[in-house]
Amino acid sequence: MNENPxxxxxxxxxxxxxxxxxxxxxxxxxxxxxxxxxxKKTTDKKISKKKTDKKTSEKKTKALKTRKPRRTPQxxxxxxxxxxAIADAVHAIIxxxxxxxSPTSRWGxxxxxxxxxxxxxxxxxxxxxxxxYNGEQVNDPENLMMGVGYNRSVRINRLEDIxxxxxxxxxxxxASADAAKQSQPTGQLKSV
Numbered sequence: 001m002n003e004n005p006x007x008x009x010x011x012x013x014x015x016x017x018x019x020x021x022x023x024x025x026x027x028x029x030x031x032x033x034x035x036x037x038x039x040k041k042t043t044d045k046k047i048s049k050k051k052t053d054k055k056t057s058e059k060k061t062k063a064l065k066t067r068k069p070r071r072t073p074q075x076x077x078x079x080x081x082x083x084x085a086i087a088d089a090v091h092a093i094i095x096x097x098x099x100x101x102s103p104t105s106r107w108g109x110x111x112x113x114x115x116x117x118x119x120x121x122x123x124x125x126x127x128x129x130x131x132x133y134n135g136e137q138v139n140d141p142e143n144l145m146m147g148v149g150y151n152r153s154v155r156i157n158r159l160e161d162i163x164x165x166x167x168x169x170x171x172x173x174x175a176s177a178d179a180a181k182q183s184q185p186t187g188q189l190k191s192v
Contacts, residue, residue, distance in 0.1 A: 083124070083125070086127070086128040086159050087123050089159060090121050090130050097168040115181055119132055130153060139173040
């Protein structure tokens with residue numbers, strides 16, 4: 001503390017000059033040595049990172065060893081032809097079950113829409129999905145649809161797996177749910 005001869009403290013004057021309040025702590029009297037010290041935490045982090053990197057590289061190596069052999073161009077062409085045939089059959093079922101739906105394309109897949117999206121056909125490497133938009137509201141008598149969310153899908157792996165009547169029922173149910181949405185009031189008042 002700074003004191004003047006009249007026993008009054010002048011700490012407030014020092015605060016005004018420096019902008020810092022005195023805390024009463026003394027500066028450390030340690031001498032700095034030229035040696036560089038490392039923090040134990042930093043060293044531990046470096047060691048654990050090396051261990052993690054080693055584990056990751058081991059996993060990658062193991063994954064490469066267990067990877068499936070690549071398909072030949074002939075196998076790819078056969079798979080694409082099979083998936084294309086399945087997709088054509090699913091498109092035919094949709095057009096027969098709900099002729100009023102208009103075709104569109106979204107997210108790289110073919111969709112059929114009424115008021116909103118109704119059903120879609122998603123091609124994958126070895127199968128086709130009949131995707132049902134708002135699938136939670138659709139009647140599925142034979143429990144063919146997979147998924148628990150908003151959208152559901154029916155996975156079709158082979159052309160022989162297509163069961164026309166249950167798929168048509170799903171498409172009809174989806175189309176009628178979409179039509180019911182259109183007829184529901186929106187909550188807006190009509191002006192007279």
